[in-house]
Amino acid sequence: MVEFRGRTSDLALLDNQLRLVRDQLASTPGQAVIVTGRRRVGKSRLVQEFCDRSGMPYVVFQASRGRNPAAERADLVTSLAQSTLPGADLVAGAAGADWNQVLRAVAVAVPERTPSIVVLDEVPWLVEQDREFEGALQTVWDRYLSARPVLLLLVGSDLSTMESLQEYGRPFHGRAARMLVRPLDPADVRQLTALDPAEAIDAFLITGGFPEIVQRWRPGTSRTAFLRDQLADPLSPLLMAGELTLLGEVPDPSHSRSALEAIGAGERTFSTIANRIGVGDPLPSGTLAPILNTLTTKRIVAVDTPLATRPDTKNKRYRIEDSYLRFWLAFLRRGIAEVERGRGDLVLARIERSWSSWRGRAVEPVIRAGLERLLPDERLPGAEVVGGWWNRQNNPEIDLVGADRDQPAATRLAFTGSIKWLAKEPFGRRELDRLLAGSMSVPGRDHSTPLIAVSRGGVEEGLPVAASFGPEELVAAWASPPGGAS
Known part of the structure; x- marks a missing residue:
């Protein structure tokens, strides 16, 4: 098995929940946690590592999509019987006619006085297969499991389904904490790839922080060398994870897949997405x-709106949420056939031709997230959120806007800023003049609003900017808790 690295904060969160059970610090002996996150982000591996490190008896059950509920119940009983739980032998061969009986078998298997862990993985598939599962889970939890020192982890990739489990009116409402497992962050990627901060951000943009891809990046390997190596292998995770992700999220060819491809190709507005899908005959608004x-x-898709003191919620810009899928849709989706016939060099050449321009747009949400993690920061006084601003014509378009809040609109702007993410060209007078001119169009901005610069290649000396940030500061933002980066 590949050595488990990173995820220190995620493991700490789970350890803290186990501590509540072990030390009896909560109102009930048992505790439940809903663990969710995007597909292929490493939730199952994280939970397995946590169970192995805990030293506690545990059972891990993984559901299968589209399976007969009776077969799933039988497999759960088998998993219980083969687990390290003290009561495993008591449930061996038990027959479960419904979920209530099978989940009661879980309560029989876990110890009465010593801590244990129960993991139900891919819960959305259980919910999808049998409408009785949620109600049975709530009943058995309330009557039996919560009265025992057990940590119940409900794991699933369908974010909307997992969040709905906690909605008012649903059976399990109010009974579980929620934990979101994110991809590895730029600081994790830097640690695992042994790259300098600027190159680590490049690696993050390509891999999205997905562990199975990052682990293929040999320490110290350049971006081009990594891509050349991965594009020589038709079965590499870099190539295959995108299609597997789409099959999980959008299983059938449809307008949804076409919309993702349009956004991945760089279309950002509703109308341009509709035109791209319709190929000259725009997809109707009621469909899109x-x-x-x-x-x-x-x-899968994120929606950005301009950040200013005047709301403009209809002026939306769409983007692919995670940078790996964005990279895959832009460069790898149509290159799979070429890689399969041994011409990954053609795909690499296309990437190299477009890399600087693609990276310049793709890095923007990463930089905004990094700056937000720095807050509060004395270099950005009064800023609590970071976004961007644009008008309907995207002229001007301001890369960075800091404000005291974003909903429904800011009441005060803390700064406006610009990003220049070229390796050998610093942020200079030309970029500053363009930022100053464009910023005057941002509602709420006046002559006293500070200007900031974010640059991969540094900032020219003597420019009247209130603060400047480079790759080092941005990666450091993830290396420390939010608001605590130096």
């Missing part, structure tokens, strides 16, 4: 709007 809403709910 619910598609984009679903993709947004699933957290």
Whole structure:
């Protein structure tokens, strides 16, 4: 098995929940946690590592999509019987006619006085297969499991389904904490790849922080060398994870897949996405709007609106949420056939031709997130959120806007800023003049609003900017708790 590295904070969160059970610090002996996150982000591996490190008896059950509920119940009983739980032998061969009986078998298997861990993985598939599962889970939890010192981890990739488990009116409402497992962050990627901060951000943009891809990046390997190596292998995770992700999220060819491909190709507005899908005959608004809403709910697509003191909620810009899928849609989706016939060099050449321009747009949400993690920061006084601003014509378009809040609109702007992410060109007078001119169009901005610069290649001396940030500061933002980066 590949050595488990990183995830220190995630393991600490789970350890803290186990401590509540072990030391009896909560109102009930048992504790439940809903563990969710995007597909292929490493939730199952994280939970398995946690169980192995805990030293506690545990059972891990993984559901299968589309399976007969009776077969799933039988497999759960088998998993219990083969587990390290003290009561495993008591449930061996038990027959479960419904979920209530099988989940009661879980309560029989876990010890009465010593801590244990129960993991149900891919819970959305259990919910999808049998409408009785949720109600049975709530009943058995309330009557039996919560009265025992057990940590129940409910794991699932369908973010909307997992969040709905906690909604008011649903059986398990109010009974579980929620933990979101994110991809590895730029600081994790830097640690695992042994790259300098600027190169580590490049690696993050390509891999999205997905562990199975980052682990293929040999320490110290350049971006080009990594891509050349991965594009020589038709079965590499870099190539295959994108299609597997889409099959999990959008299983059938549909307008949803076409919308993702359009956004991945760089279309950002509703109208341009509709035109791209329709190839000259725009997809009707009534068809596209619910598609984009679903993709947004699933957290595959993110929606940005201008940040200013005057709301403009209809002026939306769409983007692929995670940078790996963005990279895959832009460069790898149509290159799979070439890689399969041994011409990964053609795909690499296309990436190299477009890399600087693609990276310049793709890095923007990473930089905004990094700056937000630095807050509060004396270099950015009064800022609590970071976004961008644009008008309907995207002229001007301001890369960075800091404000005291974003909903429904800011009441005060803390700064406006610009990003220049070229390796050998510093942020200079030309970029500053363009930022100053464009910033005057941002509602709420006046002559006293500070200007900031973010640059991969440094900032020219003597420019009247209130603060400047480079790759080192941004990666450091993830190396420390939010608001605590130096």
